[in-house]
Every structure is written in C-alpha cells, then in structure tokens.
Amino acid sequence: MGIRTRRKNKQEAETSSRRTQVTAQDLMDAAVRLLGTHRSVSTLSLREIAREAGIAPNSFYRHFRDVDELTVALIDQAGRALRGIIREARQRLSMERSAIRTSVEAFMDQLDADEKYLQVLLREMSTGSDAFRQAVERELTYFEDELRDELERMEKLTGHATFEPALTAKAITRLVVAMGASAASQSLDQRAELIDQTVIMIRMIMVGSQAMAKKA
Amino acid sequence: MGIRTRRKNKQEAETSSRRTQVTAQDLMDAAVRLLGTHRSVSTLSLREIAREAGIAPNSFYRHFRDVDELTVALIDQAGRALRGIIREARQRLSMERSAIRTSVEAFMDQLDADEKYLQVLLREMSTGSDAFRQAVERELTYFEDELRDELERMEKLTGHATFEPALTAKAITRLVVAMGASAASQSLDQRAELIDQTVIMIRMIMVGSQAMAKKA
C-alpha cells in the first residue's frame, strides 16, 4: 500500500497502456510511420521507434535484437510486395495486353500503399549496412528471375526471340527501380509522366533486345 | 604566467595544430574518409567530422552552417566529376570507336577515384533530405542533357535516327547510375562483369531506340 502509486497515476493518464499486446508488426509499422518519405532507417533510434509504438525502450528487445534486425524485416516485407507485383502481372499477361504498363503502374502504386515498405527498400538499397544491401539484392534477383521466365515464355508465344533474357530482365528491373526511386519523392502528376517515360524505356529495351537477337 | 599552461601541453603533444589552415575542402575530404563505402552522410556527426579533420567541433561552423550544407557541397563535387566523364567521352567519340564502353569504364573508375564523391552522390540520391535529392537530380539532368546532345550529334553523323533522344538519354543515364550503385559495393572482378553487362544494356536501349525511330 502506498508503494505502487506511481504506476497508477501513469495508467490514468495513458489509457491503460498495458492492455494491448505490442507485436513485431506494430514496431515495423511505427518505424515506417517515422521514416515518412525522406528519412533513412539508420537515422531512427531504438527509443524513437519504441516511443512511436507506445512501449518502453527496453521492450523493443522482446521483438528485435536491434534496429538493424528490424530493418531487414522491413526489406523482406518489401520483397514480398515486389513478388506480388510480378505475380499479378503474370496473371494479367494471359488475358489482356500492355502488361508492361499495368506492371509499372502496379509498381509505382506500391510506393504509396498503406505500408510503404517498397520505399524503405529503395532507400536502403544504396545506404546502410552490408546486410541491408544483400537483402535488397536478393529481393531484386528474385524479381529478375521471375521476369526472365516471363520473357522466355513470351518468346515462345510470340515468336520474337529475346537477346540474353537474363540481362534484359536485369536491365528492365534496374531501370524500373531507378525510376521508382525518383518517383517516390514526387507529386502524383509528375509521377504519371514518369510512368509514361518508364513504359517507353522498357519498350526500347525489349525492342532492342529482340533486334539484337535477330542479328546475332 | 601559469595561466596558459594548458595549451602549451596540448601543443607539445599535438604537433602545433594551429599552424596549417583548415579549408572547407579538408572537411569534405574528412567526411568522405569517414563515409567509406557504406555509411550515409546522415550518420555523420559534426563532431566526428571535425575530429577527423583535426579541428575543434566549433571550428566546423567557419566553413559550413551544418552537415547538410557540407553534403550538398559533396554532391556538387560529384556532379563536376560526372560532367568530366561526359566531356572526355565526347572527345574520344570523334576519334575512336566504342565510346560507350570507355564512358562506362570511366564512370565506374570514378567510383573509387581518390575522392569518392560519386559514391556519395549515388548514396544520397535515395536517402536524405529534399535538398540532397534536388542537388542530385540537378546533376543527373546536366548529364542527361549532354548525353542527348551527343546522341543527336551522332544521329546526324551516322544517319541512324534516335527515337526521343531526351528519353533515350534519360534511360541510359538512370541505368548507368543504377548499375554504378551496385558496383560500388562489389569487388573488382565482379565490377568487370557489371561493366560488360552495362555496355550491353546500353546497346539494347540504343538499338531499340533506333528501331522505334524507323517504325514511327
């Protein structure tokens, strides 16, 4: 009696903070919220994330060993989103035309989806530790592999051969990612123009690849 | 007398730190040294840079208002290096062939030149404040403009028309930058392969662009 008054006061003010369990996902969401459009993960402090998620600094350790581990989790999420884009594109490809445009649009839309994991990936691609870069490279390689499959499948369907499908896929992937990185910090109608440009660029690559296949 | 003994001791140990004037350039060099291959500028503290440059924390303010201002200066330097690459490529183009390969090689070499400004640019492209991104975009636009001029000049020389030269230049630029960003964190023989890939990718774009010009 009288010993535990401190907590009670806090509880009164803070709406019973203990009640709801805080998950790893909550922490990831808090981090993304803090990152917004500009900050890189390395500028986030453990305390800041914990504060945003509404837990004590130390509770962070229940879910992640440190901020770096959380970052890798974010990148994994982004990779999942990326693969979702490809999978959708593949389905659309069988029924309608201009799969390129719809894929590019899907990619760009993913930039400001509810959880902006993709932006995190784009940002950590060039910044950050080796672990981050490796995680990003891994996800991009998945993407390239699926795109190559797609190109080879299309090759059989249309009869247009593709020159070095793996390289073509890589070129397209890197270009889209680069354009997406610019798009991330731009307004919506600027982004529309960027999408148009990206589509044309991809067409250049594919047309060029096919022309080089004929010549070789 | 007896009041100023503190300084004298320090002087003895530190080899007369006052003697040589510290320039803004020295601070920029110190920052690049600290950045190495992985850190982003936002992780540098003013004190850390000052320490590396061998000056007191407060002396930093004589040269830059804050770390952000120093970063923009670094990006400007990188842009100058970039324009140097284009200018060299232009001269080579008139006498020998395969200007593409030599340009790409020049670009990649610039990555680990003495002063690795280019790496800074690549890293701050996706991270960092609006000011950084704008600075980077500006430099890339310069690069694209010069490349477009080059493409148009080549168009007249060879008779091969180029489809939307501005867009073609942009595609090439963004692709090279993206490939350079991966190259920055790789070993030298991995980089050699990356250069080969980049050259082929550029050729795809140019061949595609020319084919689309004919059709349109």
Place this chain on the structure above:
DNA sequence: TAAGTGTCAATACAGGTGTATATTCATGTG
C-alpha cells in the same frame, strides 16, 4: 492457493551530440 513465466515499465548510467560562450593566439594595420 502458490509458484513460475513472459511482457512490460521505471530508473540509472556512461557515453555522444549540437551549439553558446568566452578565450587564446597569429596576423595584418594604424
């Protein structure tokens, strides 16, 4: 009921940080 377990908060500590203030000194100028 009692003990054990997992989740969180409170406190504390030893650092690092940006910057305000005042000081030291080498240098040029009258």
Place this chain on the structure above:
DNA sequence: CACATGAATATACACCTGTATTGACACTTA
C-alpha cells in the same frame, strides 16, 4: 609599438542515445 581582426580553441550545458538492472503485473500450471 599598440591594437583590431579572424581563426581556432576550451569549457559548459542541456539533450538524446543504447542498454543494464530491477521490479510490477497478468498469465499459466501445479
């Protein structure tokens, strides 16, 4: 010579950081 100027320094302050320690509370399980 005296003295103003400018560049660099030292000290100090309030703040934020990661994390170690300890204890509170809600649960299972016996």
